Amino acid sequence: MKEGVQVKEGLRVKEPLRVKEQLHVKELLRRNAVPALFLCMCVLGVLISGQNIRYIAQELISRLARNWFLVLSLIIPVTAGLGLNFAIVLGAMAGQVGLIVATHCKLPGLVGLITAVVLSIPIAILLGISAGHVLNKARGREMITSMMLGFFANGLYLLVFLFMVGTVFPIDNPEIVLDTGVGLRGTIELKYCKYALDNLLRIKVLGINIPVGSFAVVIALCFGMRWLYKTKLGQELRAVGQDMGVASVAGINVDRTRVIAMVLSTVLAAIGQVIFLQNMGTINTFNSHQQIGTVAIASLLVGGASVTSATVGQGLIGTLLFQLLFIVSPAAGQRLMGNAQIGEFFRVFIGYGIIAVALLIHSWGRKSSLESASRQAMMKEEAKTTGSM
Amino acid sequence: MDDNWVLQVKDVSKAYGDNPVLNKVNLSLKRGEIHALVGENGAGKSTLMNILFGMPVIHETGGFTGEVWLKGRKSEIKSPKDAMDAGIGMVHQEFMLLPGFSVAENVKLNREPTKPNWFSKVAGPKFETINLHKMGYDTRQALDRIEIGVDEWLPLMGMPVGHRQFIEIAREIDKTDLSLIVLDEPTAVLTETESSRLLSALNKLAGSGIGVLFISHRLDEVFEIADTITVLRDGEVICTVPKHEARVENIAEMMVGRKISNSKATQPGRTTGNGNILEIRNLSVDMPGEYVNGVDLNVRKGEILGIGGLAGHGKLGIANGLMGLCHSAGTVMCDSQEIPLNDSRAALDAGLVFLSEDRRGVGLLLDESIEDNIALASVVSRNKFVKKVGPLPISVEDGKSIREHAREMISLLDIKCTGPQQSVRRLSGGNQQKVCVAKAITMEPEVLLVSEPTRGIDVGAKERVLSVIKRLNAEKGITVVMTSSELAELRSMCDRIAIMYNGKIHGILSPDAPDAEFGFCMAGGGGVPGD
Numbered sequence: 045m046k047e048g049v050q051v052k053e054g055l056r057v058k059e060p061l062r063v064k065e066q067l068h069v070k071e072l073l074r075r076n077a078v079p080a081l082f083l084c085m086c087v088l089g090v091l092i093s094g095q096n097i098r099y100i101a102q103e104l105i106s107r108l109a110r111n112w113f114l115v116l117s118l119i120i121p122v123t124a125g126l127g128l129n130f131a132i133v134l135g136a137m138a139g140q141v142g143l144i145v146a147t148h149c150k151l152p153g154l155v156g157l158i159t160a161v162v163l164s165i166p167i168a169i170l171l172g173i174s175a176g177h178v179l180n181k182a183r184g185r186e187m188i189t190s191m192m193l194g195f196f197a198n199g200l201y202l203l204v205f206l207f208m209v210g211t212v213f214p215i216d217n218p219e220i221v222l223d224t225g226v227g228l229r230g231t232i233e234l235k236y237c238k239y240a241l242d243n244l245l246r247i248k249v250l251g252i253n254i255p256v257g258s259f260a261v262v263i264a265l266c267f268g269m270r271w272l273y274k275t276k277l278g279q280e281l282r283a284v285g286q287d288m289g290v291a292s293v294a295g296i297n298v299d300r301t302r303v304i305a306m307v308l309s310t311v312l313a314a315i316g317q318v319i320f321l322q323n324m325g326t327i328n329t330f331n332s333h334q335q336i337g338t339v340a341i342a343s344l345l346v347g348g349a350s351v352t353s354a355t356v357g358q359g360l361i362g363t364l365l366f367q368l369l370f371i372v373s374p375a376a377g378q379r380l381m382g383n384a385q386i387g388e389f390f391r392v393f394i395g396y397g398i399i400a401v402a403l404l405i406h407s408w409g410r411k412s413s414l415e416s417a418s419r420q421a422m423m424k425e426e427a428k429t430t431g432s433m
Numbered sequence: 434m435d436d437n438w439v440l441q442v443k444d445v446s447k448a449y450g451d452n453p454v455l456n457k458v459n460l461s462l463k464r465g466e467i468h469a470l471v472g473e474n475g476a477g478k479s480t481l482m483n484i485l486f487g488m489p490v491i492h493e494t495g496g497f498t499g500e501v502w503l504k505g506r507k508s509e510i511k512s513p514k515d516a517m518d519a520g521i522g523m524v525h526q527e528f529m530l531l532p533g534f535s536v537a538e539n540v541k542l543n544r545e546p547t548k549p550n551w552f553s554k555v556a557g558p559k560f561e562t563i564n565l566h567k568m569g570y571d572t573r574q575a576l577d578r579i580e581i582g583v584d585e586w587l588p589l590m591g592m593p594v595g596h597r598q599f600i601e602i603a604r605e606i607d608k609t610d611l612s613l614i615v616l617d618e619p620t621a622v623l624t625e626t627e628s629s630r631l632l633s634a635l636n637k638l639a640g641s642g643i644g645v646l647f648i649s650h651r652l653d654e655v656f657e658i659a660d661t662i663t664v665l666r667d668g669e670v671i672c673t674v675p676k677h678e679a680r681v682e683n684i685a686e687m688m689v690g691r692k693i694s695n696s697k698a699t700q701p702g703r704t705t706g707n708g709n710i711l712e713i714r715n716l717s718v719d720m721p722g723e724y725v726n727g728v729d730l731n732v733r734k735g736e737i738l739g740i741g742g743l744a745g746h747g748k749l750g751i752a753n754g755l756m757g758l759c760h761s762a763g764t765v766m767c768d769s770q771e772i773p774l775n776d777s778r779a780a781l782d783a784g785l786v787f788l789s790e791d792r793r794g795v796g797l798l799l800d801e802s803i804e805d806n807i808a809l810a811s812v813v814s815r816n817k818f819v820k821k822v823g824p825l826p827i828s829v830e831d832g833k834s835i836r837e838h839a840r841e842m843i844s845l846l847d848i849k850c851t852g853p854q855q856s857v858r859r860l861s862g863g864n865q866q867k868v869c870v871a872k873a874i875t876m877e878p879e880v881l882l883v884s885e886p887t888r889g890i891d892v893g894a895k896e897r898v899l900s901v902i903k904r905l906n907a908e909k910g911i912t913v914v915m916t917s918s919e920l921a922e923l924r925s926m927c928d929r930i931a932i933m934y935n936g937k938i939h940g941i942l943s944p945d946a947p948d949a950e951f952g953f954c955m956a957g958g959g960g961v962p963g964d
Binding site: 271274275276277279280282283286287289290291292293294295296 | 488489512513514517525529530531532533534538542543544545547553558559560561562563
């Protein structure tokens with residue numbers, strides 16, 4: 045098998061192929077325009093806010109520890125051509141169910157956390173399978189459908205935890221149930237497994253607390269994802285993401301592959317939500333899951349991802365920039381306008397704005413087929429590099 | 434049953450709704466035989482291929498009647514996977530390749546060699562790691578078998594169409610138990626050199642015992658390599674003859690079912706206007722593979738100017754450069770007004786309209802309807818088909834007039850379709866080209882740039898497209914600049930033919946110049962100085 049490399053030097057075609065591109069600084073900037081723009085905004089924000097760097101760093105570290113995993117759970121559906129998975133809300137609900145049960149059973153620390161994860165996984169798998177099947181029926185409109193699925197599932201979630209707890213499920217636990225005995229409390233304190241993962245191993249560097257446990261899980265996920273894309277399944281996910289027609293002619297079961305992508309994403313989101321909440325220390329029973337969809341998606345997009353392509357690196361960097369903006373914008377707003385709320389508005393505007401822009405670009409791009417677009421981009425780049433004759 | 438038959442199609446019929454497309458088709462193919470299937474657009478060739486390959490479109494529309502036998506046994510092909518398992522390889526007319534994957538990944542798609550790992554032993558073979566090394570090695574072998582030297586790890590994106598065709602074939606021959614390979618119009622997008630390389634590769638494949646079913650419009654190719662020729666017309670087999678008994682004229686006649694009139698050259702002494710409508714000075718175009726390097730050319734008002742030359746010498750670059758699709762430099766005057774280069778809108782505003790050689794990529798919006806394809810460009814750049822909304826200063830598309838116009842065009846060009854709302858993707862190559870022509874006509878061009886107008890379309894559509902272009906020129910006085918690899922076509926259409934060599938105009942010949950002179954000029958010898 046060693047000849048593999050040597051045979052590369054076969055016959056050469058008449059015109060040498062010119063797809064191997066050179067990366068100039070300009071080109072790099074053009075490709076990473078979005079993260080670059082946000083980096084500038086972050087730097088400005090940090091300067092204007094005048095906050096203590098150590099404070100910012102500490103905030104950032106803990107926000108990264110709780111958000112990275114969730115953001116990374118979005119990547120698989122993007123590579124499988126399902127677009128931005130707003131339905132990770134479903135996974136988050138599954139994670140919360142696990143945590144609520146663990147809290148109810150008063151399971152302490154890591155045991156509680158692991159129980160929560162173990163409980164949430166089958167729920168997430170079920171939700172993922174059903175979401176996958178629905179999205180297979182709604183080809184080409186996956187994103188809006190997944191968003192609607194999130195709202196729909198939220199209705200069920202409310203029904204179960206606001207009405208059925210205490211009536212259908214006899215749960216008598218004043219720590220989590222409302223005084224009336226029916227429905228969960230709006231906020232549930234995670235007394236028993238708060239910081240379970242973060243405290244697994246904490247080190248202090250320059251006075252900054254670093255939750256090594258949580259970061260280790262994220263790193264494991266990164267390597268796991270990298271490995272996934274080296275397997276047969278990963279190859280199928282990528283093939284389906286590029287062109288369902290071609291993949292199906294090659295004999296790949298497209299529907300099944302898409303369902304698998306949704307299941308993986310939902311399960312990862314469930315775990316991500318458990319990690320997120322153990323760091324927060326309280327569950328906002330009826331709100332926590334709702335926000336994560338848009339925040340995670342905005343983070344991924346800030347990293348330079350698009351509806352059709354996303355990498356782990358983009359997820360990591362995007363979260364970093366987005367959360368940094370989160371931290372500094374209220375203070376920056378206070379300094380600039382004398383009102384912290386202005387900074388807050390700005391941040392929300394950015395968060396939703398970037399999603400809107402990504403969706404717009406996507407729907408424009410769909411008009412021209414992928415191939416011709418890429419070919420023309422190629423030609424244009426070619427023209428730019430060889431340019432002036 | 435004789436084991437020598439690789440494929441036997443017995444009494445296969447198929448209808449889409451009430452519309453019969455195949456009627457009791459019989460076809461047999463021996464081991465190592467090259468069997469050519471010829472027929473016009475809509476003769477049912479593609480449907481037959483879809484049946485052989487178990488494409489979902491067949492089973493979603495009620496299946497077919499009749500039997501397909503493979504290697505002497507009756508077989509049920511319900512899906513592409515079944516077909517592949519049965520040893521059928523298919524090279525599709527539309528490339529079934531993933532642009533974001535490398536050559537090797539495409540060749541090995543869903544057949545990746547894998548290595549088990551600890552996780553896959555628990556979780557199943559889907560989690561086996563891909564053996565990149567073996568993947569590259571196998572791909573290299575397949576590519577070498579058809580003698581193409583492209584690097585197996587290059588991404589497919591941006592590769593010339595010719596290469597893609599070879600990669601499709603490499604993918605098929607890489608399948609170990611391949612016994613039959615079906616090629617749907619494989620040379621439609623290839624240049625002449627590439628075609629001849631492909632044909633010799635096919636000969637080799639047949640020599641190794643694989644049956645080859647070859648669908649083509651180009652009769653010269655068919656006669657070059659086929660052992661047997663089957664003519665399909667309106668869903669029926671008209672005849673099956675061994676090559677040595679067949680004659681080109683007979684076959685062509687059977688294909689269209691009517692006598693073909695040899696298209697005559699333009700009448701000599703035809704008067705074209707005197708002034709130049711286009712004056713091109715020192716034009717350079719950076720089109721990969723078709724570089725133009727300092728072209729000076731005058732186009733006279735009302736003429737049909739041909740641009741010919743061998744592949745890679747820049748003939749395609751001129752039109753793409755004029756239209757701003759490829760980066761270009763130089764000066765171009767249209768009616769003594771300079772047109773800014775690299776600005777498609779300016780070119781359109783100056784009255785230039787382009788019928789691209791890449792009709793699927795540049796020419797058409799494949800998922801839009803016929804009527805929208807015809808009208809959209811005119812709505813945008815010519816302000817046609819719009820109406821005012823009451824007194825408001827906004828205007829909207831006028832659906833009714835678009836529909837009417839599309840109907841007119843469909844009957845004028847004889848576009849075979851279910852109606853103006855059908856999506857263009859489902860049309861055959863010839864009919865897609867007709868839609869492109871309709872779109873160009875609708876734009877009311879001053880100068881029509883036509884590139885490879887008959888590439889990959891059948892005899893009937895070819896004649897129709899060319900005659901419409903000729904009529905536009907004669908009746909409306911539209912100047913035509915036509916680029917084509919087929920010299921015969923240029924000679925039948927043009928008043929003058931410019932031959933490109935090495936990115937420059939090497940000479941401008943009259944259409945009745947002897948063959949030898951054209952050949953000499955294309956090869957870069959002698960040449961007649963341009964005007």
